[in-house]
Amino acid sequence: MAGRRRWTTEEILDTAAELLRTSDAESFSVRKLAAALGTDSSSLYRHFRTKTELLRAVADRTLADAMDGYRPEGDWQERLMATALRLRAAFGRQPQIAAIWGRYASGGTGSRLVMEEVLQALRSSGLPDERIPGIYHRLAILISALIAAEAGISTVTPEEHEQSMELFRVAVLGADPERFPALAHFARDVRPLGVDRQGAFVELFAAQLTRIEAEIP
Incomplete structure (x- = not known):
């Protein structure tokens, strides 16, 4: 008898993302994912220890997709705006995952790529290093809040x-x-x-960048 197929991590995340197109994090389950893959839940727990870990991985891959092919161009404000709009576009294609990102965050490669670019852009602005972590935190909250708000509208x-x-x-x-x-x-x-929505997103984010500019010595 042929052995049961071994699914790769990427294939599991592909299927999870597809399921999340039509369901939210609350109704999503590892059991449903296993059924869609034609396997049992125990085989998936070898890749992800919990449902939350799996959802974080799905969100993180969306972040990585958003940064795929990105090259820093322009001044620090243009770089931050470009990054924010890339995230908006990526989560706009998967609004259910936007809610997951806002709720669970992530700590994978995608998250690190975004954090690195935002911090690098802020450093190039001339801000003192001691001010940058707090400003980064403000920007992260604003971006995630705006994207989550749009996601809520997009899923109706x-x-x-x-x-x-x-x-x-x-x-x-x-x-x-x-x-x-x-x-x-x-x-x-x-x-x-x-x-x-995009006009409002750009206007609100630009206002925050203007506020940051005023803090540069």
Whole structure:
């Protein structure tokens, strides 16, 4: 009788990422992954000790994919913006994994590649070394928060999106001007979440870079 196929780590991560296209971290399980691979859970635990370790590996590979082929160009602000937009694009293709990254973080090669580039860019800005770790932390929180917020919007179904739009129209255009005068005044100009997301991402991130620039001696 032929032995059961031995799956590589990359093949396991490929299948896990595919499953996560249609499910979130809560409903994802090693048992479901094993079934998709046609094997048993015990064989997967030889690669990853826990479900959390597996999810971190999936997120880390997304980070590595984002940095694949990256070459630093421009000044420190251009490098940081390019890195942030690469991460946004990579997680935009896998929004469920964005939530995993924000929740579990990662410590693999992908994470180190991102951290190295951000820290190198900050060092080239002229900031004192003692200020860089704290500023790096602020940037990391901002990027992960913006990407996670977009991911939450990206995972809704078309039916849920239409329901949200209808609720938005009712809440904004139907606002009582006596009770909500400002909302009624700006009703036709206020836009729902999800509109021009990249523009908002770039504007918020650029504002943070401007703040950092002001701290350079």
